[in-house]
Amino acid sequence: MARYVIRRLLMALPALFGLIILTFVLSRVIPGDPAATLAGDAATPAMIAEIRAQYGLDRPIIEQAFIHVRQVLTGDFGKSIFSGRPVAEEVIQRLPATLELTFAALFIAVLLGVPLGLLAAINHNGPIDHLVRLLSVGGLALASFWLAIMLQLLFAMELDLLPLRGRVDVALGLPPRVTGFVLLDSLIAGRMDLFVNGIQHLILPAITLSLPGLATIARFTRSGVLEVLQKDFVLYAKAVGYGRFRLATIYVLRNAVTLVVTQIGLLFGALISGAVAVEAIFDWPGLGTYSVQAIISADYKALLAVTLVVGFVYAAVNVLVDVAQAVIDPRVAEDVA
Numbered sequence: 001m002a003r004y005v006i007r008r009l010l011m012a013l014p015a016l017f018g019l020i021i022l023t024f025v026l027s028r029v030i031p032g033d034p035a036a037t038l039a040g041d042a043a044t045p046a047m048i049a050e051i052r053a054q055y056g057l058d059r060p061i062i063e064q065a066f067i068h069v070r071q072v073l074t075g076d077f078g079k080s081i082f083s084g085r086p087v088a089e090e091v092i093q094r095l096p097a098t099l100e101l102t103f104a105a106l107f108i109a110v111l112l113g114v115p116l117g118l119l120a121a122i123n124h125n126g127p128i129d130h131l132v133r134l135l136s137v138g139g140l141a142l143a144s145f146w147l148a149i150m151l152q153l154l155f156a157m158e159l160d161l162l163p164l165r166g167r168v169d170v171a172l173g174l175p176p177r178v179t180g181f182v183l184l185d186s187l188i189a190g191r192m193d194l195f196v197n198g199i200q201h202l203i204l205p206a207i208t209l210s211l212p213g214l215a216t217i218a219r220f221t222r223s224g225v226l227e228v229l230q231k232d233f234v235l236y237a238k239a240v241g242y243g244r245f246r247l248a249t250i251y252v253l254r255n256a257v258t259l260v261v262t263q264i265g266l267l268f269g270a271l272i273s274g275a276v277a278v279e280a281i282f283d284w285p286g287l288g289t290y291s292v293q294a295i296i297s298a299d300y301k302a303l304l305a306v307t308l309v310v311g312f313v314y315a316a317v318n319v320l321v322d323v324a325q326a327v328i329d330p331r332v333a334e335d336v337a
Contacts, residue, residue, distance in 0.1 A: 117222040208281075
């Protein structure tokens with residue numbers, strides 16, 4: 001198992017280095033001049049040249065590339081063109097909010113998607129199966145921004161059951177920062193009122209973000225269970241007299257869940273990218289809203305930092321997913337080794 005984990009880590013390194021180079025190349029081919037944007041419409045050519053020299057944009061492209069790689073490897077993303085603050089500090093401050101929202105959405109997707117897929121497979125071609133398949137197609141077809149607005153109108157404005165936007169009530173304030181996760185920090189501080197308030201604010205954006213993932217997990221769970229149900233050991237267990245529920249939950253699901261675990265790693269990246277629109281609508285102070293601000297202000301340093309950090313997190317989650325898959329099915333590690 002240790003060899004498998006080390007091998008997966010080493011396999012992730014070329015992809016991460018390629019991401020560093022790719023982000024640099026993209027930052028140089030996108031239209032617009034960050035120096036001109038920062039200087040303003042009334043800036044003179046001399047002012048634009050001064051700002052370009054200040055941020056190193058006037059240096060040879062090869063030198064800029066080496067500087068970019070060195071800064072990334074040392075965790076120095078420079079200063080934001082828009083705010084003037086170190087980009088690394090701003091990203092670290094906002095990353096926990098995005099991760100908290102993403103993990104909550106992923107938890108909802110797995111918690112509901114796996115049972116729905118299992119029920120659909122057990123009742124193959126029955127009413128439940130058709131209903132789950134319909135919900136899966138609908139979940140993938142619905143636009144997240146439309147669903148977010150509809151949930152806000154219904155549960156926040158019409159029924160007044162859940163908060164409209166934000167991470168916590170302004171009157172309560174944030175707990176002392178330990179992990180950056182509001183729910184964990186609230187528990188550490190012993191603030192149950194803040195913990196409950198944080199969950200209330202998390203429900204609507206997490207549900208909005210989780211719907212496509214829920215549909216995907218339900219679909220893959222259904223497919224995996226249907227495949228396992230055709231195996232010889234399942235037919236033997238049926239002949240012996242195992243009950244359908246016990247057979248499905250104990251024997252079939254464990255053999256079918258490896259496909260679902262693989263999809264979780266892929267879904268994580270999709271959820272983070274989908275969080276941009278959701279965070280903007282719910283005023284969630286994460287990397288999504290930060291990215292929108294960076295795009296509007298042509299803050300390429302902030303965009304590079306967000307892209308790289310999300311890439312690193314995505315790679316780390318995929319390694320963890322591969323390890324979890326090997327724990328569930330040891331044959332995975334044996335095949336790779």
